[in-house]
Amino acid sequence: MASNLLIVESPSKAKTLKKYLGKDFEILASYGHVRDLIPKTGAVDVDNDFDMKYEIIERNAKHVDTIAKAVKDADTVLLATDPDREGEAIAWHLSEILKGRKALKNKKLQRVVFYEITEGAVKDAVKNPRSISMELVNAQQARRALDYLVGFNLSPLLWKKIRRGLSAGRVQSPALRLIVERELEIEKFQTREYWTIHFDSEKDRLPFTAKLTHFHGEKLDQFTVGSAERNAEITQFLETHGKGNAKVLEIEKKRKLRSPAAPFTTSTLQQEAVRKLGFSTERAMRVAQSLYEGVTVGKVVTGLITYMRTDAVTLSKEAIAEMRGYITKTYGSDYLPKAPNVYRSTSKNAQEAHEAIRPTSIARTPESVAPYLNDEQRKLYEMIWKRAISSQMTPAKFDTVAVDFNVGGPGNTFRATGQTMVFPGFYTVYHEDEDDVAEEEDRRLPTFETGDAVKIQKLYGEQHFTQPPPRYSEASLVKALEQYGIGRPSTYASIISTLQNREYVILDKKRFTPTDVGRVVNKFLTEHFAHWVDYEFTAKMEDELDDISNGKQEWVPVLDRFWKDFSAQVGEKESVQRKDVTQEALDEMCPKCGKHHLTIRLGRRGRFIGCTGYPDCDYTRNLDGPEGAEAVPQKKELGVDTKTHKPIFLMQGPYGPYVQLGEMEGEKKPKRVSIPKNVAQDSVNLEIALKLLALPRDLGPHPESGKKVHAAIGRFGPYVSHDGQFKSIPRDENVFDIGLERAVALLKEPKQFGGRGALKVLGKHPEDGQAVALYSGRYGPYVKHGKVNATLPDEGMINTVTLEEALELLAAKAKKGKGGKKPSKVKKAA
Numbered sequence: 123m124a125s126n127l128l129i130v131e132s133p134s135k136a137k138t139l140k141k142y143l144g145k146d147f148e149i150l151a152s153y154g155h156v157r158d159l160i161p162k163t164g165a166v167d168v169d170n171d172f173d174m175k176y177e178i179i180e181r182n183a184k185h186v187d188t189i190a191k192a193v194k195d196a197d198t199v200l201l202a203t204d205p206d207r208e209g210e211a212i213a214w215h216l217s218e219i220l221k222g223r224k225a226l227k228n229k230k231l232q233r234v235v236f237y238e239i240t241e242g243a244v245k246d247a248v249k250n251p252r253s254i255s256m257e258l259v260n261a262q263q264a265r266r267a268l269d270y271l272v273g274f275n276l277s278p279l280l281w282k283k284i285r286r287g288l289s290a291g292r293v294q295s296p297a298l299r300l301i302v303e304r305e306l307e308i309e310k311f312q313t314r315e316y317w318t319i320h321f322d323s324e325k326d327r328l329p330f331t332a333k334l335t336h337f338h339g340e341k342l343d344q345f346t347v348g349s350a351e352r353n354a355e356i357t358q359f360l361e362t363h364g365k366g367n368a369k370v371l372e373i374e375k376k377r378k379l380r381s382p383a384a385p386f387t388t389s390t391l392q393q394e395a396v397r398k399l400g401f402s403t404e405r406a407m408r409v410a411q412s413l414y415e416g417v418t419v420g421k422v423v424t425g426l427i428t429y430m431r432t433d434a435v436t437l438s439k440e441a442i443a444e445m446r447g448y449i450t451k452t453y454g455s456d457y458l459p460k461a462p463n464v465y466r467s468t469s470k471n472a473q474e475a476h477e478a479i480r481p482t483s484i485a486r487t488p489e490s491v492a493p494y495l496n497d498e499q500r501k502l503y504e505m506i507w508k509r510a511i512s513s514q515m516t517p518a519k520f521d522t523v524a525v526d527f528n529v530g531g532p533g534n535t536f537r538a539t540g541q542t543m544v545f546p547g548f549y550t551v552y553h554e555d556e557d558d559v560a561e562e563e564d565r566r567l568p569t570f571e572t573g574d575a576v577k578i579q580k581l582y583g584e585q586h587f588t589q590p591p592p593r594y595s596e597a598s599l600v601k602a603l604e605q606y607g608i609g610r611p612s613t614y615a616s617i618i619s620t621l622q623n624r625e626y627v628i629l630d631k632k633r634f635t636p637t638d639v640g641r642v643v644n645k646f647l648t649e650h651f652a653h654w655v656d657y658e659f660t661a662k663m664e665d666e667l668d669d670i671s672n673g674k675q676e677w678v679p680v681l682d683r684f685w686k687d688f689s690a691q692v693g694e695k696e697s698v699q700r701k702d703v704t705q706e707a708l709d710e711m712c713p714k715c716g717k718h719h720l721t722i723r724l725g726r727r728g729r730f731i732g733c734t735g736y737p738d739c740d741y742t743r744n745l746d747g748p749e750g751a752e753a754v755p756q757k758k759e760l761g762v763d764t765k766t767h768k769p770i771f772l773m774q775g776p777y778g779p780y781v782q783l784g785e786m787e788g789e790k791k792p793k794r795v796s797i798p799k800n801v802a803q804d805s806v807n808l809e810i811a812l813k814l815l816a817l818p819r820d821l822g823p824h825p826e827s828g829k830k831v832h833a834a835i836g837r838f839g840p841y842v843s844h845d846g847q848f849k850s851i852p853r854d855e856n857v858f859d860i861g862l863e864r865a866v867a868l869l870k871e872p873k874q875f876g877g878r879g880a881l882k883v884l885g886k887h888p889e890d891g892q893a894v895a896l897y898s899g900r901y902g903p904y905v906k907h908g909k910v911n912a913t914l915p916d917e918g919m920i921n922t923v924t925l926e927e928a929l930e931l932l933a934a935k936a937k938k939g940k941g942g943k944k945p946s947k948v949k950k951a952a
């Protein structure tokens with residue numbers, strides 16, 4: 123009997139597909155990527171047509187083995203990984219591994235893609251397989267090769283010129299540059315004073331305010347009234363000559379339409395998930411993935427949304443027809459445009475994508491599926507559903523009115539404006555938020571006729587100051603990346619998390635601020651690799667990758683052009699002096715020795731001002747601190763705890779900053795809680811410190827065991843615990859808000875590591891009780907805890923390494939972030 127095998131990358135996708143195809147197919151999951159470049163020099167052979175050397179990813183090796191075994195027994199093999207370049211590449215890697223193991227003899231190997239995971243769509247797709255698209259695969263290989271070449275060549279330079287352990291990425295670097303440049307703009311910003319002049323009045327008991335637009339016939343611009351003196355002159359003139367009266371000169375009425383926004387693409391979904399739901403981009407993608415892969419709704423298992431990595435704004439004919447029927451039935455024909463609304467993509471590469479993100483059926487309303495979804499799925503699904511349906515509805519209609527008043531002689535005009543919604547149209551369902559723009563409100567004005575006179579109740583000036591441009595939020599950064607053409611739908615979220623993991627930027631009050639290291643890295647890259655962090659260049663590179671995926675360019679020549687210039691530049695920069703990178707000369711003499719200049723330098727804990735005469739002169743001070751202060755305070759009192767009357771301190775420890783309640787009392791250690799990485803040290807005040815010290819939080823009893831579930835922070839970050847079991851809280855979620863439902867879900871996720879294949883288990887990690895074990899790897903011995911690996915600095919340590927030393931190495935590694943793939947050497951533990 124013929125047997126069929128279908129392979130996907132995700133176990134939850136496999137679970138949904140089993141319901142649809144289980145009779146006809148065996149379905150297996152690869153659990154993500156199966157191969158990656160070998161993590162060492164020469165993985166991309168620049169002298170040999172960029173030949174790429176891959177190896178199987180260790181943690182998925184057993185899944186690959188299972189797949190290879192099943193393939194041998196199958197007649198037909200379908201590769202059904204996600205419908206984008208990355209999915210295509212996984213399918214290709216699998217086929218290469220299978221070929222290598224001679225598992226594919228006399229087999230039919232084909233590729234299918236599911237833009238939505240519903241029974242009909244999946245069965246259709248399975249009937250229409252194709253072969254693997256080498257254009258898509260090569261575009262993905264080229265991206266991987268570029269990122270590898272940049273990372274592997276720039277990072278060692280950063281180690282030598284700035285600090286060990288740093289790394290730089292091809293698309294993260296221009297994103298870092300955006301954030302640093304905005305910070306510099308803010309620092310340089312010169313605030314400017316300006317005034318606006320208004321009068322308050324009312325008619326028919328409806329109060330209104332008008333604003334001065336012309337004075338003595340001259341049109342006022344933002345800075346015409348630039349001082350309190352000028353404001354006083356004008357307001358006094360208008361009071362004296364106007365005698366408290368204003369007369370209606372002219373009334374202007376307009377009908378304004380506001381059209382709905384296009385259905386979601388990856389970028390707009392991420393932006394709105396940040397603005398409306400307070401999600402991180404990473405979290406938005408994770409939740410969207412779960413909605414795409416399938417949810418049990420009553421007795422049916424189904425994908426609820428179409429594929430979420432897309433820059434297309436189009437909708438299928440069938441989806442539009444279903445929405446139009448739903449709109450007429452639910453809202454009435456006034457809400458249905460005569461012809462469907464058509465949206466055009468601004469993206470140059472939208473042909474590769476299929477459709478916008480939409481519900482797989484508009485009939486599955488947010489209310490009807492709510493009982494089957496968790497909190498974050500419910501919120502995201504509701505937003506996607508509303509956005510999709512609203513995109514096919516009629517515009518909202520507003521009546522706007524502008525009334526000009528004359529006060530105190532000709533040429534002095536005040537204007538009052540009003541706006542009323544006369545028909546809500548798509549506003550009934552949804553409207554898009556904007557960044558850093560005040561919401562437009564419904565403002566009613568009384569009804570006026572030309573020549574009407576009104577009494578002025580109050581005439582006054584308002585003082586304003588210009589504001590610096592706002593720091594980027596996750597939403598506005600994604601928007602900027604898309605506008606500049608940096609990255610693609612599949613990369614925005616990872617760009618943002620990489621910058622945070624490398625500690626080049628922190629998200630403080632939901633806005634990005636560069637760290638001191640981030641600033642120095644950016645300064646080095648913009649000064650010495652200007653071309654490679656140029657926005658236009660990065661965008662052009664993305665366009666070339668698109669060309670490869672569309673078959674318009676071959677990948678090797680693209681890499682060749684890039685590599686020639688880039689490698690020459692790397693060679694040239696070997697000679698750059700370290701102090702020129704990490705120091706910024708100041709035009710100020712040292713107050714202590716009086717002989718040398720001061721410079722801004724990068725120290726272990728950030729930037730500080732120091733004497734160039736070091737080590738002869740040891741003068742240092744904080745960047746903005748008082749003279750003679752230490753570079754970084756070791757202990758700062760934040761206030762007093764009202765319950766215990768003990769002081770609360772912000773302290774510096776070997777593993778980073780923490781808060782402490784009270785002082786050491788004899789041998790008894792006071793209560794200490796680490797400050798999580800996503801909380802800026804500067805922002806830690808008494809309120810935050812009290813919240814931290816209130817940890818662990820009791821989340822309530824586990825629904826199965828009845829034992830308590832807790833949330834707390836350890837040395838390796840925030841975690842939830844239950845009955846001796848521990849799970850990290852993802853970086854974009856908050857230990858202070860996490861609820862029982864989410865904690866239980868986290869605790870259910872499978873454990874990453876069990877200690878298999880280890881040379882020896884060194885002991886349990888004090889933080890989470892998981893094993894810390896010693897392994898022998900291709901690049902020498904290493905220790906491992908959870909997902910963190912740390913290479914032993916010295917081969918000889920293989921016989922002597924202790925749990926304590928391993929913990930030191932792992933802590934140093936964890937601190938550095940998960941950015942680099944390279945087995946990095948860590949300093950020998952003290």
Ligand SMILES: [Zn+2]
Nearest residue numbers: 712715733739
């Ligand atoms: Zn000095």
